Amino acid sequence: MDAIKLAAIFTLIICLMKMKRPLSFSIICGIAAACVLFGIGINDAAKAIFESITSWDTLSLILIFYLIAFLQRMLEKRDFLNLAHRSLNGLFNSRRINASLAPAFIGLLPSAGAVFVCGEMVKSACGNDMSDEDQTFITSYYRHIAESFLPTYSSIVIAIQLSSVPVSSFLFAMFPMMVVLMALGYIFYLRKLPKETGMEPSTNKLDDIKNMVKSLWTIVLTIALILIFEFPVYTATFVSIVLCIFVHRFSMKELKPMFSSALEWSIVINTFVVMIFKEIIARTGAIASIPGIFALLPVPTVIVFALVFFFCTVISGSMATIALCMPLAYQSIPNGGPALLMLLMCYTYAAMQISPTHICLTLVTDYFHTGMTELLKRTVPVIASFCAIAAAYYLILTKLF
Template sequence: MPALKLLSVFALMMVLLWLRAPLAPVIFGSSCLLALLYRLAPAAFLAALRQTLTDPATIELEIVLVLIMLFERLLGKHGYLDRMLAGLHNLLPNRRLLAAMLPAFIGLMPSLGGAFFSAPLVAQATADTPLSAEEKSFINYYYRHIWEYCLPLYPSLLITSRVCELPLTKLIQALLPYGLLVALLGWPFLRRIPVAKGRPGTGCYPLVKEVLLNILPVLAIVLMVLVFQVRVLIAVGLVLGVLLVRHRYTPLQFLPLFREAVQVKILVLVLGIMFFKQMILTTGAVASLSYLLEALAVPEFIVFGIFGLLVGIITGTVSYSMGIIFPVVVAATGGQVSMPLAVFVFIAGFTGAMFTPMHLCLTLTVDFFRADLRQVLRMLVLPEAALLVVAAAVYIIAT
């Protein structure tokens, strides 16, 4: 059965990823294996590769990722986040809000393992509280990731938008309520923190100003993309350009910044994801997988949800998960991925990625607080399950 070829390739991918094989070689190797199993002619294989490399959507995505890497490095190098966090720490007398907002603000920058940077801040904010190491780990890890549902700086959103051919602004608008819901679902875990820290509330204007001024570059991008519907390429490029001028970068100074910031392995990985999508389309696996899903008695959105959950658990990274999940979903649906389905599958993949030690943020957080991983995972069950149920209910109502 033709569909079994695609499923066998995917199963092999999952085994290799479970064994912690490097993701980029797995993706490219799977694309080549697809070509062999479907007996794709060498000329057709090269044509698919050429189409991937010259696709304007792929080129734009790669440029956006480079700009985001530069933007993040520039903010860190010039102390924007440090000053913002210092002001925030002095501004909020409510320790519950402070404990949640510290990792959330670090999460404004999509760094791998970013929870490790916020862990010392959360430890300081929750010092002398009755919280266990597991509760502190949960707060740091959970609130670190609330922006990935709606912040256009995250590659997971960019990849989902490109692969599913959905407008980024519309996708963010559809996912924004889930980011808010995540923040609310985590609130019960903050209730054991005393509300007041005893800090005087006078003279807060300079602190507010300090926080706003240092978060302004990120806010500018978000406002341009969400409110004025500026393309993320232009929004990030404009803000990055302003920062480079403000800090008086010359071409000679920019080159070291570029070398420090740009991670070639991520760019290669994204290219592999887009090539994998193109190979699924070129080999004709689209039709065979669609027929297989139609023959199953289980609703296809449940199949996609389980699929996304498993991929998230195995990869442990939301952006990588979306790059594996959505090419298959696009193939199975014949290229017609509705917004409700994209949102549900995104939530499923995200949920899976939150429940695995392969997620670098989880491993680093648990190690920092010397917490019991199993207890932290148990604390995640209720809010993550509630989020997944809501996404499923919204999909059912919408369709």
């Protein structure tokens, strides 16, 4: 019954989005449905809402969005994003590389707010040759490739810890799937974009590299502070903003309008709503019943867990799924090793690309003013292909490890 109730809640959300209702409204209706179907009283629901909107996880997420948006305003003020675009043109003279490599690189920054910078660079690369809906997919898809394997993301760190698989073994196992992700994005959508930039090939690659560093050094610094020195994302971004103010001599007159423009209320509201939804779903306890349901299927155990990770992630996000299901997976398949971790994280990654609990999907559709259903329509065939390839690759890895 829990699974049927969850299916009803997600069907309601999807139908409302299909009817062009705002995502925030659709998820609020999903929250109300969850409270009714699972018998969550008004007092318990109010407590869950209060704890969700006041938790540091939620507030720090909004702080990160604000700081990233502020940094983006600064880069736009000095025209650095356009300079980065021109530098990429000079180095590769390929719009396809600009539209994929830039968001993939910026995706190394473990923050949903980075999608704003990615979106601007994809817009510059695609121009009028791709629809807003296709640009939405390209931005979201390539920005999240790093999230499938990079151990700066908390979900990856927790998965590695719980599975006891060495980081190097996991990265070795995941590298071919990272290549697959890049290739699938090209096959399905990126190849539709004309390659030519309309510019003459650069004759001074060194200047292009210098301009690239000049335009994106703040993002590189932020990533370095996170990767090397393990700074929190908000601290690393704040440090980059402060240094950018002094290095590029921003005046208070220039900075003053950014304090208000960096705060986008639609993003704040959507963030609160998504986080409340995650908390309400977690309180239902329904996710714990899903492994037992899939265990009844007449399929190999490894496929059962792949499906469990996929559907649980769609419902409650990657963190809850990994914390709950990873120990169970390795108890059931004790010799799973890197191959099993690769498969489970591939399915987790794939599920996050269509999950309503994934805040980045809300941000990118808001940025391009497109609908969530249009993004999902483009995403599902790609991740279905990715999951099929991951399953076949798992069979190969089991022979190697």
